[in-house]
Amino acid sequence: MQDKEPQTHGVLLRARNGDVIGFDETGLRMNLSDSVIADIHRRLPEAGDVTLDPAVLGDVDAWNLRQHGEWYVFSANLPGAQGPRQFRRRVQADADASAPDIIADTPGAVYALLALGGARRAVTANERLSFPYHVVTTGDDLGPAGAAGTERNAATGLMQRLTEQTRDSLIADEILRRRQAQHRALPLIYARSETDAVASVAALAEGAAFTNFAQTVANLSAAGRSVGKPVKVLAVSLDFTLEDVISTGPEWTVGMYRLMTRITDLFAEYSIRKPLFTAVFDAGSCDISDTAVLRAQWELAWNKGGHDHVYTAPGYMFAQDEFGRPTPDARIEMAEMDAHAIEAYNSDAPWSCPVLLLAEREADGKVIRCRGQAMGALTIDADDPLNAGESCGFRFAGDTSAARILDVRVDTKDRNDLLITCDKPPQGKDLTLCYALGHPASDDGMPANRGALRDSFGYVSATGRMLHRWALPAALPVH
Template identity: 40%
Template sequence: MSTQDDEQPIAGHGVIVRAQNGDVIRYDPTGLVMRLSDKVIADIALRLGQPPGQTPPAAATPKPATDIDHLLDGIDAWGITQDGDWLRFTARLPGAQGVRGFRRHIDGGATLGDGPGAVLGILGLGGPRAALATPGAPAFPHHITAPEDDIGAVGMAGIEPAPVTDRLEGLREATHEALVAETILHWQIEKFAPLPLIVTRVETDASASATDLARGLAVTNLLIAAGNLKSAAARMGKRAKILAICLDYALEHVTGDAVAYRDGMLATLRAVEQGLGALGFDRPLFVARFEAGLDPASAGAVLQGQWELAWNHGDHRLIFSSPSYPFARDAYDRPSDDARRRMAELTAAALSDGAGWRCPTLFLAEWEPGAPVIRVTAQADGPLVIDGGGTAGFAVTGAEGIVVEAVTLAADDPQALLVRVSQRAEGLRLTYAAGIPGALRDGWSLDSRTGTPLHRWALPAILPVHEGRHA
């Protein structure tokens, strides 16, 4: 029998303050235990904004498994866990991603790829041609998405403001931006790297000049898409990052003024940068494709305007991924499906290099001494390569009957060419890839998934021929 009575303290337990109606402050191995009066409790409730006598709302509890099982009906999923309002699981789903982690909101909606890191955005801006898309979902249907507004990857076409949403959905068609995302994910698979979730959207309008584009509804809707990207990422507890803004606006500029095109595009870049900055994004990388056009007579001003923009874009982060002339097009200047995939691969390659990507760019044409030879100087990321013989895409304008006879690399400069013409004349202009395919590139190459090697071709140019220093 124990000799310890009820008044003898137990080791580690005791009373610090005792009143007539019982213990007020006790201690035990877990710490202090305080007993408060009803009046004190009521006073605390008032200070916290809780009416006396009202029970505080209970913390939200996750839905039981029986309430959410239907969300994964028909999905070969396992390892299911609930993380807040999201179900996270491993599954075998259609697509090139293979067996991988996914997530789905407990309120339903799309099944999304669940990779580490930020939710990435590849957004596009341009004229009606930028809305061209290949029917069918991309190869990674759960990792390449768009805002859930039932519009898909192609935006509002400048008709009305885009809806605001924090939800994402899969794509029914693949725009240039979606194909770029697909290329990036294929490369990630090949190097056993994580697959990010990518949001794509291209916004367009019918602006007839680059100046109108800068203040048009396409820019407004692009910024709404960026806001939707940020909200969707926050809903998943992630940050958002814009990988690139793809620009596709050139042939739509019909004013015939090259300087106006350049200045209008610079205004467009500023408008986008300012809007994204207000949303908390870093200054974006703009990636454009240099459009040569099928008719040099009608596209000359746009070609010259793009050349001006390539040289003079201030501190904007702008690169040209490729000229358009290497790609097969129909009579309406629309690229084929295979050509669009190769364009996307070049855009993805340019993104991987960032501001260091440089297509060879011609900037000076001047007469050599004596013979009717024009020296053309370029800026490139390595020695120039002439792919084939003939005129290599060069021609002359400004005088009747003068033609290009031969094009060779300069022996004294790996980034210069010698263009022999039939005779010398004043007022000549030398054109490259203006309405005809060019054959000038550098040594960079990439194996395309279409089976056609990709090269980094020189940008089109129209250059006045100057008297050389030693002519």
């Protein structure tokens, strides 16, 4: 005969942090660790979406609303050129963040266009995007121009739509327009630039702008994880030439190589592929036409130092304001040229502006042969739309004979060579043939430097101008 009633519940195994195995009237009971629960969750198929009333989004023309984890996913007809398609919005933003924005729900990776540079890169404007839900930036309320070196970026995986436009967001919009015209997928593009007011490229690589750039890369990676997508950086734009008032030419070049290496190493930390670096070849301003740094850019046109680097266009083709900053139309044209180069490189297609490499005397001392490299035959634009003059943008520096250029033409036997004929042989120990470099100050709203040499590429800009792939400035010792 039993002395007491049998136990209906109890503990069979206990650990320091609590009961592990117990029992009750229904049988054994096990308390599993968080890691085991997480492992089971990963192995189970995802639960189906929860269908909701679109009214939770507010007064939005939306339908087919589902909740998928932390996101609402739905179809909608919203402003913009994208037309009716699928969008997403966070169910709830972080406590210290703005209300969550609606963004496009897109296939494939989250693309990104990033930039690092000086104050001119931080210029913003109120241009209207054609695809306002496909172009986003860091969700920290600083906008696509970042903090401009005035504060430290916060860590966040949030994304926001743009309230103002930068060069990078205009590039993104142009890429989306072209993809839509070609009936290609429209990706989500994350645009952000980081700048500060340092005076040398060495300081740029160690200053607030780079610190914030590193945080932006971390935030981009977190944003990709938040939507369950990988990250693909289409390009990193480097914009720091006239801002460097300290470096010598060689110091600037070495500094740029080191900066690209640091960025490449940073990307590797987040498993982001080696980036494409882009830049507009700075041609100076209306009254700054020849400095050591302006000349130093030429080396990056042919010696990439192991990096993927491309000059998308020379700066002398774009209008400027009185502060040497691109005008609103010029910003659109720059974005169009940038987009051409970025789309080409990311499709494994070639893109390069003509670059001049060597100047040497012919048997006739009055003729200088200039050898170049281009994707097609070089062309001297007879219409001279940039007002380069009879010399087509060429001049001699260090000429002690005061030779005058009479004719510039493409060699009929080699379409990448130019023959420059003078009234007498140019002379001088340091004789240098300059193209689009060292020109007198201008007052026509364009940089002082200009030229008339290009290849056959042409594109009608949204501004109405015909854009060409003009040759890059150069200063070549005459051999």
